[in-house]
Structure formats: structure tokens, C-alpha cells
Amino acid sequence: MADAIRAEGLVKRYGGRAALDGLDLRVGEGTVHGLLGPNGAGKTTAVRVLTTLTGFDAGRAEVCGCDVRREAELLRGMIGLTGQYAAVDETLSGRQNLVMFGRLLRLDRRAAARRAAELIDRFDLGEVADRSAGGYSGGTRRRLDLAVGLVHTPTLLFLDEPTTGLDPRSRAQVWATVRELAAEGTTVLLTTQYLEEADLLADRISVMDRGRVVAEGTSDALKAVIGADRVEAVARDAADLPQLARLVGEVAGAPAETDPDTRRVGAPAVDRVAVLTGVAREVERAGIALTDLGTRRPTLDEVFLRLTTAPRGAAPAARQEPKEAAA
Amino acid sequence: MSRTDRATPPGPRHGTVTVTSGGALRPAPVAPPRGPVERCRRAVADGATMTRRYLTHVARAPEEIALYFVLPIVFILVFGYVFGAGMATSGSAYREFLVPGVFVMTMLYGMGATASAVANDAGRGVVDRFRAMPVARSALLTGRSAADLVRALLETAVLVGCGLLVGWTWHHGVGNALLALALVLLLRLAVTWTGIWLGLLVPNPDTVGVIVFPLAFPLTALSNVFVAPELMPGWLGAVAEWNPLSATVAAIRELFGNPGFGSDSWAAQHALLLAVAWPVALIALFAPLAVRRYQRLGD
Numbered sequence: 001m002a003d004a005i006r007a008e009g010l011v012k013r014y015g016g017r018a019a020l021d022g023l024d025l026r027v028g029e030g031t032v033h034g035l036l037g038p039n040g041a042g043k044t045t046a047v048r049v050l051t052t053l054t055g056f057d058a059g060r061a062e063v064c065g066c067d068v069r070r071e072a073e074l075l076r077g078m079i080g081l082t083g084q085y086a087a088v089d090e091t092l093s094g095r096q097n098l099v100m101f102g103r104l105l106r107l108d109r110r111a112a113a114r115r116a117a118e119l120i121d122r123f124d125l126g127e128v129a130d131r132s133a134g135g136y137s138g139g140t141r142r143r144l145d146l147a148v149g150l151v152h153t154p155t156l157l158f159l160d161e162p163t164t165g166l167d168p169r170s171r172a173q174v175w176a177t178v179r180e181l182a183a184e185g186t187t188v189l190l191t192t193q194y195l196e197e198a199d200l201l202a203d204r205i206s207v208m209d210r211g212r213v214v215a216e217g218t219s220d221a222l223k224a225v226i227g228a229d230r231v232e233a234v235a236r237d238a239a240d241l242p243q244l245a246r247l248v249g250e251v252a253g254a255p256a257e258t259d260p261d262t263r264r265v266g267a268p269a270v271d272r273v274a275v276l277t278g279v280a281r282e283v284e285r286a287g288i289a290l291t292d293l294g295t296r297r298p299t300l301d302e303v304f305l306r307l308t309t310a311p312r313g314a315a316p317a318a319r320q321e322p323k324e325a326a327a
Numbered sequence: 328m329s330r331t332d333r334a335t336p337p338g339p340r341h342g343t344v345t346v347t348s349g350g351a352l353r354p355a356p357v358a359p360p361r362g363p364v365e366r367c368r369r370a371v372a373d374g375a376t377m378t379r380r381y382l383t384h385v386a387r388a389p390e391e392i393a394l395y396f397v398l399p400i401v402f403i404l405v406f407g408y409v410f411g412a413g414m415a416t417s418g419s420a421y422r423e424f425l426v427p428g429v430f431v432m433t434m435l436y437g438m439g440a441t442a443s444a445v446a447n448d449a450g451r452g453v454v455d456r457f458r459a460m461p462v463a464r465s466a467l468l469t470g471r472s473a474a475d476l477v478r479a480l481l482e483t484a485v486l487v488g489c490g491l492l493v494g495w496t497w498h499h500g501v502g503n504a505l506l507a508l509a510l511v512l513l514l515r516l517a518v519t520w521t522g523i524w525l526g527l528l529v530p531n532p533d534t535v536g537v538i539v540f541p542l543a544f545p546l547t548a549l550s551n552v553f554v555a556p557e558l559m560p561g562w563l564g565a566v567a568e569w570n571p572l573s574a575t576v577a578a579i580r581e582l583f584g585n586p587g588f589g590s591d592s593w594a595a596q597h598a599l600l601l602a603v604a605w606p607v608a609l610i611a612l613f614a615p616l617a618v619r620r621y622q623r624l625g626d
């Protein structure tokens with residue numbers, strides 16, 4: 001499979017601070033790739049460098065087979081950019097925006113008007129199409145932004161945090177659009193702060209922290225590394241904690257961690273249901289009284305903590321797809 | 328739909344239209360221009376699209392258009408009557424002298440609007456989008472300068488009307504008068520490119536607005552707009568005579584047949600030449616600087 005994006009050792013400094021600090025990224029053609037990371041991880045800088053908006057200080061980047069620096073002009077004809085920072089003209093109406101971008105993408109007047117009408121239909125913008133885009137609600141604006149990104153057929157579409165700040169309904173609409181695009185074969189690079197979003201849409205995920213990729217793989221492979229979900233049991237009596245920890249550890253198949261302050265025992269739970277029912281059964285058999293028992297997904301904070309503090313070699317293990325991920 | 332149905336650049340199907348599963352026509356990715364002729368054609372087309380964008384902005388903010396008309400009128404009334412009253416010559420003779428100066432002053436004061444519009448744009452996501460697209464790098468800026476010329480045409484029309492009302496007129500035929508107006512617009516083009524460069528240099532619309540005035544005001548005062556340079560102290564007069572604004576003012580006074588105070592300095596004798604050379608030099612300097620600056624906006 002050819003690579004739509006191949007970046008090696010990208011460095012971009014702003015003043016003394018490295019926004020990108022040796023970024024390596026490979027995105028296969030025709031895939032949806034998630035770039036996951038907290039605020040300030042360098043996701044937007046990565047997008048800006050790969051879309052030719054910003055220069056870089058070191059490294060190499062090839063996008064759609066074009067060298068980002070030397071073949072920027074050729075590249076710009078093949079990519080689409082949409083999301084948080086790429087915006088629309090706020091004074092123009094939605095329709096005027098779509099027509100303007102159509103004209104800039106070399107459509108003649110009639111084709112641009114027709115394409116605008118199609119996109120207004122597809123993105124459900126009919127009611128607001130002739131009003132100033134500056135007055136749109138957040139969700140409507142994001143839909144227009146997305147529509148503008150699809151005036152032509154980009155080979156590769158960059159979606160920079162497309163759902164940040166959106167209500168659940170608008171978010172679902174954006175997700176549906178991304179799936180449609182993927183089905184049509186467009187390569188998508190999606191940056192997001194939401195684990196759930198990357199999990200839902202992306203074929204592969206790169207986790208970014210402090211300007212570099214700290215883990216890369218399929219969603220399943222990453223979960224295996226970061227311990228996927230966790231099972232947690234809270235004992236009523238602190239005296240039961242050692243026994244509870246042993247039980248939970250045995251069922252989960254991994255050493256359990258104990259927090260004496262909250263009397264909480266936790267362990268990774270790869271198979272949530274099996275682990276949860278197993279712990280419940282064993283706890284009952286041992287006669288330990290609990291005040292709480294459940295599983296929960298790791299928060300993004302935990303993921304980053306885990307990945308950035310993981311011992312050397314643990315994170316790169318995610319690069320090899322484990323066998324169970326195929327199931 | 329299978330992947331092979333898609334136009335995959337840079338293949339032979341570049342620039343064609345493909346039918347997707349939805350039945351909608353989706354234009355294919357855009358190929359780069361083939362050769363310098365197509366490159367030029369695209370730059371012109373993109374510039375025109377950007378001009379339309381700026382003119383639409385204006386059309387959606389009619390209060391701004393009103394401002395275009397107010398400023399020249401105020402200039403003529405305030406300077407013509409207030410200053411005219413204090414002059415030794417009769418008021419109407421002073422206004423004949425003054426009106427060409429106000430033409431030029433109005434052009435200069437357009438710089439503030441140009442610079443802050445560009446600074447405003449530079450901070451916006453939409454310009455990032457333009458820059459990530461296969462759009463001519465000069466397009467946004469040439470579009471801006473063309474839109475400014477449209478505005479300058481409007482302003483000039485208002486100025487001519489007001490001038491006629493306060494007793495100013497041209498004395499050397501319509502041909503010379505039109506040539507004079509062309510020089511005014513040429514100066515405006517130079518002012519515009521300087522303003523564009525300033526707007527990109529200081530990409531904060533508020534700061535830019537503040538910077539432009541202290542630049543423009545002394546430039547106007549140290550010229551022949553209000554007072555003949557011969558009446559100034561020696562070195563000040565020399566500065567005023569070589570001022571680019573003075574060149575245009577002296578040249579159009581000559582073309583309109585309005586009173587000037589003919590000095591025998593080289594600059595005054597060659598006003599027409601300088602009225603072309605100065606703006607052309609300014610454009611040749613600031614247009615490339617501005618385009619370069621624009622290309623490096625992201626860094």
C-alpha cells in the first residue's frame with residue numbers, strides 16, 4: 001500500500017519551543033488516520049506543515065507523493081483542509097463562500113454555482129445559505145467549513161479537530177460525513193482530542209505528545225498497550241484490600257494496583273464482561289464486602305500518562321499489530 | 328464504488344469531472360498550470376475572484392461606503408474654507424490651489440483602510456485556507472489592490488463633484504483632466520501596495536490603524552498640498568519638493584491648469600516625470616515585498 005503521508009523526523013520550532021520535535025508519521029492511502037493528542041501536543045502544527053502552510057526546520061515530508069517543500073504547488077491541488085483553524089469568509093454568505101472556493105478551484109461560473117447548490121443540499125445548509133456565515137451557529141459553521149473542503153475531490157483531506165466544541169448531534173453529522181468520504185476512498189487525516197472519536201473513525205491512530213508520536217497502531221493494538229478498559233472494585237473494609245487485590249489480579253491476568261486512601265483496587269480489563277463477572281463471582285465466594293464494582297474506559301489523561309511514562313519499548317510494541325486485533 | 332473510479336492525480340484525467348456514488352459531480356483535484364501563459368491567466372482569474380470577495384465585503388457594509396464619501400467632502404470643506412479664510416489670496420483662489428492637493432491627500436489616507444483590511448485578513452483562518460489551495464500567491468493582494476482602485480474611482484468622482492461645487496475646475500481640456508485623474512489613481516496604487524505591505528508586517532488591525540496616521544500626516548504637511556514649498560524654510564522646502572505626494576500634486580495642478588507656485592527647482596520642473604516615476608518605484612519596491620511577506624505568513 002502506498003503512503004499518502006510520509007513524514008520523517010519533522011522539527012518545527014517557534015522561538016525556542018519545539019512544536020514538532022522529530023515527528024514520524026506514515027498514513028496509508030485510502031485510510032482514515034487519527035492523530036490523537038492533548039492540547040499543545042503539536043497536532044495543528046503537524047497539519048500546518050503537511051498542508052504547506054508553515055515551513056519546518058528539519059526532517060522530510062512527502063504528502064501524496066509530493067515533497068512538501070519543493071512540490072508545494074502540485075500538492076496544494078490535491079489536498080483539502082478543514083476544521084478548527086481553516087475557516088470560511090465570515091462576511092460572505094454560505095453560498096458565496098462555496099462559489100468563491102469553487103472558482104478558486106478552477107470551476108467555471110456555472111459549475112461553481114451548481115457545485116455550491118449540491119453541497120448546500122448535502123450539508124443541509126439550505127435555510128442559511130444566503131445569510132452571512134459570521135452569524136451561523138457553531139455546528140452550521142463547521143458543516144459549511146466541511147462543505148468548502150469538499151468543493152473538489154481532494155486525494156487527501158485534513159480534518160483538524162472537526163468536532164471540537166460541537167454539540168452531539170452536529171458531531172454525529174461530521175462523523176457520518178467522514179465515513180462517507182472514507183467509503184469513497186478519500187484518505188483522511190483526522191486530528192482529535194477525543195479518544196472515542198479516533199476509536200470510532202480511524203483505521204489507525206498515532207498518539208502525539210510534546211511534538212512527537214509516542215504510539216502508533218490500530219485502535220485495538222493501542223488499547224492492548226494502554227490497558228484498554230479497567231476494572232475497579234472498592235472495598236468496604238480496608239483489611240480486605242490485600243485479598244481483593246490478589247483476586248482481581250488473578251481474574252484480570254495482570255497485577256492489580258491498590259489505592260489505600262480510596263480503598264480502590266484496579267486492573268486492566270481487556271475483556272470487560274468476562275473480567276467483571278469473574279471478579280464479582282470470586283468476591284462473592286470470598287465473602288468480601290464491596291461498596292462499588294465496575295469497569296470504565298481509561299481517560300485520555302491516563303492514556304498519555306501511561307504512554308509517556310511507559311518504559312522504553314512498551315509503546316513501540318503497539319506498532320506491531322497483535323494477532324487478536326485481526327478478529 | 329471502487330477506488331479505481333477516482334481520478335488519481337497527477338494522471339491523465341486531471342481536471343476532469345468524476346461521478347461519485349452520490350450521483351453528484353465532484354470536480355477532480357487541480358493540476359498545476361502548464362506553462363507561464365496559463366499561470367498568468369490563473370493569477371488574473373484568482374485576482375478577480377479576490378476582488379469580487381472584497382467588493383462583496385463592501386457591499387455588505389454600506390456604512391463603510393458612506394465613509395468613502397464623507398472623508399473627501401470634509402477635507403474640501405474644512406481645508407478649503409478654514410485654511411482659505413486665513414490666506415492672503417482670496418478664498419476661491421486658494422480652493423483652486425487646494426483641490427488637487429485634497430485629491431492626493433484622500434488617496435494617501437486610504438492607506439489606513441487598506442492596511443487594516445489586510446491585517447484583518449492575515450489573522451483569519453480563511454487566508455490559511457487560500458494558502459493551502461492551488462491559488463496564485465499574488466491573488467489575494469492583487470485582488471485587494473483592484474478593490475482599492477474601485478474605491479479610489481468612487482472617491483475621485485466625489486472629489487470632482489465637490490471640487491466643482493466649491494469653485495474648482497479644470498482649464499486645459501478634458502483630455503488633460505483625465506490624464507491628471509489617471510496620475511491620482513496611479514499614486515493610489517502605490518499607496519495601496521505600501522499599505523498591503525504594512526498590513527502584513529504588523530498583522531494587528533488595531534496597531535496598523537494607529538501606525539498609519541503618524542506616517543501619513545507629516546507626509547501631507549511636508550508637501551505642497553496646503554502650502555507652496557517656497558514659503559517654507561529652505562531645507563523644509565527642499566524636502567517638500569521631493570516628496571512623492573508633491574510630484575503628483577504639482578503634476579495635476581499643471582494638467583488641470585490650477586494655480587501652483589512654479590518653483591525653478593529640478594523637481595518642480597519635472598513634476599510630470601516624477602509623478603509617474605515615484606509611484607512606479609514604490610510599487611516596484613512594495614509589491615514584491617508584500618507578496619514575499621504573504622508567502623511566509625505561516626512561519
